[in-house]
Amino acid sequence: xxxxxxxxxxxxxxxxxxxxxxxxxxxxxxxxxxxxxxxxxxxxxxxxxxxxxxxxxxxxxxxxxxxxxxxxxxxxxxxxxxxxxxxxxxxxxxxxxxxxxxxxxxxxxxxxxxxxxxxxxxxxxxxxxxxxxxxxxxxxxxxxxxxxxxxxxxxxxxxxxxxxxxxxxxxxxxxxxxxxxxxxxxxxxxxxxxxxxxxxxxxxxxxxxxxxxxxxxxxxxxxxxxxxxxxxxxxxxxxxxxxxxxxxxxxxxxxxxxxxxxxxxxxxxxxxxxxxxxxxxxxxxxxxxxx
Numbered sequence: 001x002x003x004x005x006x007x008x009x010x011x012x013x014x015x016x017x018x019x020x021x022x023x024x025x026x027x028x029x030x031x032x033x034x035x036x037x038x039x040x041x042x043x044x045x046x047x048x049x050x051x052x053x054x055x056x057x058x059x060x061x062x063x064x065x066x067x068x069x070x071x072x073x074x075x076x077x078x079x080x081x082x083x084x085x086x087x088x089x090x091x092x093x094x095x096x097x098x099x100x101x102x103x104x105x106x107x108x109x110x111x112x113x114x115x116x117x118x119x120x121x122x123x124x125x126x127x128x129x130x131x132x133x134x135x136x137x138x139x140x141x142x143x144x145x146x147x148x149x150x151x152x153x154x155x156x157x158x159x160x161x162x163x164x165x166x167x168x169x170x171x172x173x174x175x176x177x178x179x180x181x182x183x184x185x186x187x188x189x190x191x192x193x194x195x196x197x198x199x200x201x202x203x204x205x206x207x208x209x210x211x212x213x214x215x216x217x218x219x220x221x222x223x224x225x226x227x228x229x230x231x232x233x234x235x236x237x238x239x240x241x242x243x244x245x246x247x248x249x250x251x252x253x254x255x256x257x258x259x260x261x262x263x264x265x266x267x268x269x270x271x272x273x274x275x276x277x278x279x280x281x282x283x284x285x286x287x288x289x290x291x
Contacts, residue, residue: 010286017282020275027272031091038084039072045084046239052079054258076249076261086265089241093272096156096236097222101215103161108168109211113199115169116176126169133166142225146234156235160225164218171214175207209287216280220273227269243269 012018035041052061055075063069073083115126133141145159176199179185188198229235230244238245243265250261283289 007286010288011282014278014282014285016278017285020278020282023271023275024279027090028094030087031094034088034091038081038087039069040081040084044239044241045080045088046241047080049075049079053077054261055079057260073264074261076246082261082264085241085246086243086268089243089246089265090268092236092240092242093223093226093244093269096160096226096242097219099157100160100164100222100226101218103158104164104168104218105211105215106165107162108165109172109204111165112169112172113176113204116173117180117195117199117203119177119180123173126173130166130169130173133163138163138221139225139228142229143232143234146229151234151237156226156229159229160222163225164222167214167218168211171210172207175210176203179203179206209283210289213280213283213287213289216276216283220276220280223269223273223276 030037038045040047049061049063052059052071052075054077055061055071057072057074058070059074060068060070069081071081071083073081073086076082076085111126111129115123141163142159145162146155149155149158180203185198185203188202193202226235226242227244227247230242231248233245233248235244236242238249246265247262250258253259254262
């Protein structure tokens with residue numbers, strides 16, 4: 001029997017990619033379900049009880065309303081349920097990453113396709129712009145854009161998205177340059193089809209593999225950038241929870257017995273970034289994309 005070479009077979013043969021996909025799917029469910037799964041269903045899991053601050057994991061207390069409540073992962077310095085804050089923070093990190101990647105795909109696909117298909121002066125101008133943006137450190141540019149637009153949740157979406165499109169544009173440009181002289185493109189031109197229809201209906205589907213791979217990598221980068229911005233105070237603003245600002249609230253406890261308050265969100269960031277990296281590697285193998 002001949003070995004199977006389908007997309008699914010090649011992807012599922014990559015065990016780390018499957019593990020990463022399951023881990024990502026789990027956190028997507030947690031982020032989407034929100035209050036239905038959190039022990040503290042209040043908006044942003046911001047129910048504060050100062051008398052129960054910094055309790056260790058597994059602590060059971062009686063709330064002012066008489067109900068008994070167990071802090072499965074302990075409480076933070078404001079007496080908020082730490083597990084609920086982590087679950088709420090996942091929604092922020094994943095939504096910021098998702099919208100940022102979407103923005104980067106829209107910009108990168110348009111400019112990359114235009115440069116790769118048209119060539120000539122348009123390609124020169126777009127390529128020059130790509131090089132200029134490429135030379136600026138990503139985090140520095142994100143901070144500058146965030147400061148220009150102001151601190152806030154939606155500003156982070158735009159700031160990260162506007163800095164991640166370069167890699168998408170480079171990949172799309174290279175794919176379109178390699179395809180524009182192929183027979184199916186020349187046949188479409190001979191039939192009088194518009195440039196937009198040729199680029200996005202006929203050429204783009206043939207470049208979708210590398211684009212999906214780079215999108216997975218951008219997801220990982222966006223989560224890291226969002227966490228860094230929130231830690232620096234220019235991302236999601238308190239009381240909106242983000243894994244980055246949860247670390248900021250508790251990093252001073254790293255040398256104490258309460259170090260887990262900073263270590264756990266850091267470990268979650270690392271695990272999710274690693275999961276997207278594994279997913280990208282699995283997609284690269286499945287789509288047979290060269291590194």
